[in-house]
Amino acid sequence: MTALTLRNVRKNFGATEIIRGVTLDIAPGERHCIIGPNGAGKTTCFNLISGRFPITSGEILLNGERIDTLPPHKINRMGLSRSFQITSIFQRLSVFENLRCALLWSRGYRYSFWSPLWRQKALNEAAEVLLEDLNLSARRDILAGLLSYAEQRALEIGMTIAGGASVVLLDEPTAGMSNTETDYAMALIRRVTAGKTLLMVEHDMKVVFDLADTITVLVYGQVIASGPPVEVRANRAVQEAYLGALE
Amino acid sequence: MKSRWLIPALIAVAIALPWCFYDWGHHRHAGFLLSMLSQMGMMVILALSYNMLLGQAGLFSLCHATFFGIGGYATVHLLNAVGAGDLPVPMELMPLLAGLSGLALAILFGAMATKQRATAFAMITLGISELMATAALMFHHFFGGEGGVTTNRMIENSLFGLTYASGLQVYYLILAWTVLATGLMYYLTLTPLGRMANATRDNFERAQFIGYDPRMVRFLQFALSGFFAGIGGGLYAITYEIVTFDALAAPLSANALLMAYIGGTTVFGGPILGAILITLLQSGVSLLSNSWLVYVGVMFIAMVIFAPTGLAGIIKAHGPIRHSGRLGSLVVPYLRLVIPSLGLLLGFVGIVELMSFLTIGAAQGRKLVLFGGPVDVHAALPWVISCGSLILGALWLRIEAAGFHRIWENLTAEVRR
Secondary structure, eight states: OOSEEEEEEEEEETTEEEEEEEEEEEOTTOEEEEEOSTTSSHHHHHHHHTTSSOOSEEEEEETTEEOTTSOHHHHHHTTEEEOOSSOOOOTTSBHHHHHHHHHHGGGTOTTOSSSOGGGOHHHHHHHHHHHHHTTOGGGTTSBGGGSOHHHHHHHHHHHHHHTOOSEEEEESTTTTOOHHHHHHHHHHHHHHTTTSEEEEEOOOHHHHHHHOSEEEEEETTEEEEEEOHHHHHHOHHHHHHTGGGTO | OOHHHHHHHHHHHHHHHHHHTOBTTTTBOOHHHHHHHHHHHHHHHHHHHHHHHHHHHOOOOSOHHHHHHHHHHHHHHHHHHHHTTSOOOOGGGHHHHHHHHHHHHHHHHHHHHTTSOHHHHHHHHHHHHHHHHHHHHHOHHHHOGGGOEEOOSOOSOOTTOOOOOSHHHHHHHHHHHHHHHHHHHHHHTTSHHHHHHHHHHHOHHHHHTTTOOHHHHHHHHHHHHHHHHHHHHHHHHHHHSEEOGGGTSHHHHHHHHHHHHHHOSSSTTHHHHHHHHHHHIIIIIHHHOTTHHHHHHHHHHHHHHHOTTHHHHHHHHTHHHHHTTOGGGGHHHHHHHHHHHHHHHHHHHHHHHHHHIIIIIHHHTOOOEETTEEOOTTSHHHHHHHHHHHHHHHHHHHHHHHHHHHHHHHHHHHHHO
């Protein structure tokens, strides 16, 4: 069974069709990158999968179960988590609190207004371990909104993987980073997504070809190629539509 | 480390205060003080419960008095039932039932209001407020129309054998419930729901992608805040033995907002400060002047513009400077602000009072008395002095404020280093 399947997914905004019949199969544990020119619909795809927008037609399955009619929080609870291209964190909470919030649901706290957070030993330790993993321990009690850009991106990734989702969607995690920051972020992503299914939108070709098991090329809302990096690189249509300029 | 003795000290002061003004000659408590302190207690609960929405969950509600009011009406009817011997509930537990009635109504209205966010949420709550105000005037059986519903708190049913005939006993009941409710509301901020309320305030969308339904978070927070507001309303009913339309109408909702905002929404204790200050103004200044609401209004506007973090926020901003032991170096800059501020204030108060006495005061047949002497509101001199003081004060304050701002910036930069 696939971890994530898209079957002929379409999305219209008004009369404009943005996603024009995307079909994708992502195997468990696969590292799958989506590339494509600006406006190809990569982020829209993420928004459809994660439930942020409803699809117009088609089917999306997570571990064999339909998720295309569910709201985002239910999809998340089923084991799919996503990050945002534009950093999306809880600005006025500390770094530690951000991570602890991201852990809460998966640890069964639900909407509890009776369990005191300071006494949840396992939860607090897990948050500390995450801080350590993200190399943010020194920034533990700083308000998340005051972190540097690269630190906020790291926090964003941390919040995405905190809940232990088996399928992780990262939307341009290295956008706007310097080379060193990118290398650092990629090492972090490899470390924290080990053993998980990873679907990633990325512009940096070096990152994509380093990381991906499979690359899907999206152009104007359609998949024009999908396969291992070597095949995609050799694909004529891809070269013409997208990579040509690079080679 | 400081708050460890701060809270017991505050409670001790609240317990001792009535005895500091005890009239030993006549063997009675100062009624004015007791009623002011009682009022403060319920307003503290109202403001804190409102801040569960505004400060903690980022929900701008305009119907908070609805839940305060319903707690009050419910208590009046319950007291009447107990008094008639139909219901065996001791007085001490009355506020709990009032809270439950607030909770029930907040569940109903919260389910509607929290479907929407931001402006739409505010508009729904405005609708709820109007709806309840109309209902209160229409349904006489429960709300008693414009006259309200009255009761007698001497129901002879107490866990401790108290009659509640004296204001002091009522005040201590209010104090106990205020401490309890405040403690519970603080506890809530340390639970998963409380923390997620902060999270949905900061980023509604992100909360969904970590598994939470932000609407559910807000609904629960709304319902719980209604519970506490209801407790406040119950204490109101016990104190005044009458509940009218005023207890649930829009002005009281606005008051809740005012107290929370002026006190400071970003710090848990902020609304307590706001509630105490506003009640002081309400009880103190309203005796001295017809125009006290003008002063509260202007203070609110000034806070929104110049100090959006409220009084508690201002105090909190001094924290790092205090820790570095540099607080002393702010004394002189502050003193330099005080003089022009006083000028501005006196000028403003002068003009407001002169205008007030020109119209309302004249109608009441009263004479304006300032600084121990009568003032002729038709003469030019008082107006000239007031206007001059206002303008000079404002201009001078601008200069001093710029200087203060520089000193403050330098100091905080030094402290951070």
